[in-house]
Amino acid sequence: MDRRLHALTVAGAALLMAAGTAMAAPSPPPPPEPKLSDSQVDTALARLDAAVADGMAETGVPGAAVAVVHRDKVVYLKGFGLRKAGQSDPVDPDTVFQIASLSKPVSSTVVAATLDDPAGWDRPTARTNLPGFALKDPWVTAHVTTADLFSHRSGLPDHAGDLLEDLGYDQAYILGHLREEPLAPFRASYAYTNFGLTAAAEAVARARGVSWQKLSEDTLFKPAGMTRTATTFEAFEKASNKAVTHMRAENGTWSARSVRNPDAQAPAGGVSSTARDLARWLRLQLGTGTLDGKQIVKPGPLARTHLPEIVSQPPRSPDGRAGFYGLGWNVSYDDAGRLRLSHTGAFALGANTNVTMLPLEQLGIVVLTNGSPVGLADAIALDFFDTAEHGKPTTDWLALAGSLYAQEEAAARSATDYSKPPADPRPARADGAYTGTYENPYYGRLTVTAAPGGQGGLTLALGPAPMRFPLTHYSGDTFSFETTGENAVGRTGVTFSPDGTARAGTVRVEYLDANGLGTFRRG
Known part of the structure; x- marks a missing residue:
């Protein structure tokens, strides 16, 4: 959370x-x-x-x-209550x-x-010691320092990479895909990022071979x-x-x-x-x-x-x-x-x-x-x-x-209450319009499958394992599923868009799209 x-x-x-x-x-x-x-x-x-x-x-x-x-x-050291x-x-x-x-x-x-002196914080250790690490702007990649990443001023967006972790991706994958994240102005904006700090710390350790x-x-x-x-x-x-x-x-x-x-x-x-x-x-x-x-x-x-x-x-008022x-x-x-x-x-x-x-x-x-x-x-x-x-x-x-x-917690939830479909929802297309494999350069592969034997029902799969989420129809080409993990936000929307044929060409997962990275394209 x-x-x-x-x-x-x-x-x-x-x-x-x-x-x-x-x-x-x-x-x-x-x-x-x-x-x-x-x-x-x-x-x-x-x-x-x-x-x-x-x-x-x-x-x-x-x-x-x-x-x-x-x-x-x-002067005070006590435990209270139960471990479990x-x-x-x-x-x-x-x-x-x-x-x-x-x-x-x-x-x-x-x-x-x-470190021997405070200036050691100002070295660009991630670029030199962390294979595969890069940010979207090559100039920022070359200049970002340990201090930039530990103080959350690299330009990475809020909690960049956390949703990849929730989906089961490992540290190497996450650090190697931060380059897909959009950047705010370098050293002029603050956004709390676990994996930015992690990149800096890991680079310091790897520079020492441990x-x-x-x-x-x-x-x-x-x-x-x-x-x-x-x-x-x-x-x-x-x-x-x-x-x-x-x-x-x-x-x-x-x-x-x-x-x-x-x-x-x-x-x-x-x-x-x-x-x-x-x-x-x-x-x-x-x-x-x-x-x-x-x-x-x-x-x-x-x-x-x-x-x-x-x-x-920033100050909430002039004084x-x-x-x-x-x-x-x-x-x-x-x-x-x-x-x-x-x-x-x-x-x-x-x-x-x-x-x-x-x-x-x-x-x-x-x-x-x-x-x-x-x-x-x-x-x-x-x-x-x-x-x-x-x-x-x-x-x-x-x-x-x-x-x-x-x-x-309330602010993180979708503005749409997907647990309450419209009184007169538009019908979904046939399952075959949605099933298939979709790709995303940041989140990887997304697969939609139908229940066997024509029993109805779609399942969305995400992540390396992958994780499986049953889809619930909301209206038209929009479905929803219940999110899980540290950054769960309740039900989130899944919207398919047609590609000019009877099939969907893209699918957008709402809670993955805060930074514009949540659209998957049919492979």
């Missing part, structure tokens, strides 16, 4: 500052100073147990784990969760650990003592103490779901970890690359990840404040001028996570949950910082975050 829900990923904990105003000043303001006292942080910590328990009770999310770091100490609904195994600080897009700031830390998992282990996980953190789905599956992903049914009940295998986009969304391990990573982040007296990441390359690279959220994206981080500044770093992770198939830090205050929180996004992880983090700042929460953060997720 990352494709639909990145409004929170973009905004992250900056929701706290939505009501802030930009103050014009004739000269630069003085450097900010820490504002939070130990007692203020203690007040927020004292509320955490109830905030987590109440949020879980309200949403029904089965399990959560939370860690807080303050001044290089882990209906069973008795509890979540604890060492329970492994899929962390979804929280993988991005972890991965930017890995890349930073390979896999992304090996690079992550050698440069970050092992040196930082993150013993239960990995980038492969196999490692998550093998973990004996892991949180199973869950989805909520329309009646409000939660059930364990078939797992989400994010290997194709491992650097962008494939990390699995624990609250204890991520507390160590938070200490490293807040310690400018140092952990337990050891410099693991050089300060310069790490500090570069915390800087704004592109405007990700509003913009949001930025750095290198794997949402970057914002509050009314006191303090840097705030955050990121949300969301799998529609059953995970929601959040990390938020105030580096000046040496304070950070990470929240892991094993339920599809309903706002719980974000709300816990927002509530914590709000309480530290004001002594109590000033907003119902769970209601706000939950409503934003619901709005994003």
Whole structure:
């Protein structure tokens, strides 16, 4: 669901500052100073147990784990609820969760650990080290850097490649077909793209002759003592103490779901970890690359990840404040001028996570949950910082975050309700007018077959396996099917167009056509 829900990923904990105003000043303001006292942080910590328990009770999310770091100490580390609904195994600080897009700031830390100076981010590594990689514009291909791809300013459209992953294509196919995607202005536009970031990370690893998992282990996980953190789905599956992903049914009940295998986009969304391990990573982040007296990441390359690279959220009013994206981080500044770093992770198939830090205050929180996004992880983090700042929460953060997720989900659905055909639908043609094979340079082959024995009914097949979808007639040459996978949008339309004969010459799949790539031509 990352494709639909990145409004929170973009905004992250900056929701706290939505009501802030930009103050014009004739000269630069003085450097900010820490504002939070130990007692203020203690007040927020004292509320955490109830905030987590109440949020879980309200949403029904089965399990959560939370860690807080303050001044290089882990001051809070707890698990809540169950690893799997209906069973008795509890979540604890060492329970492994899929962390979804929280993988991005972890991965930017890995890349930073390979660099000697901040300028290393500005090398065009994808072009030189990733065979088959190209973007639609050759000039952009030649100049796009690791920083461009990690900050989502390459010009690739929103979530480019994600639907290929849903259809079962592997990483090599997806990265090799990004060249088909239309490009927005290079370095002048922001669009959140898992596979753009993945391309950059994989190129960094291949330049060193190792896999992304090996690079992550050698440069970050092992040196930082993150013993239960990995980038492969196999490692998550093998973990004996892991949180199973869950989805909520329309009646409000939660059930364990078939797992989400994010290997194709491992650097962008494939990390699995624990609250204890991520507390160590938070200490490293807040310690400018140092952990337990050891410099693991050089300060310069790490500090570069915390800087704004592109405007990700323009001001909503003339006196509003913009949001930025750095290198794997949402970057914002509050009314006191303090840097705030955050990121949300969301799998529609059953995970929601959040990390938020105030580096000046040496304070950070990470929240892991094993339920599809309903706002719980974000709300816990927002509530914590709000309480530290004001002594109590000033907003119902769970209601706000939950409503934003619901709005994003509703906006992704088709404007046509295909479950309700017209009262007087036009008849379809004979099955033979639609059956056959259609080709698309991006999505590959699409096949339409009729049920054997003249029983009626058409089936559409997509992807390398392929995946099969029974078609339901809507009206005339338009049918529909129920989408599946991480980026499912409910029912989507399938419209055939005649080729001047009795047969259809093309077929357009509505939910695949957001970027104009969803039309298949008869082979």
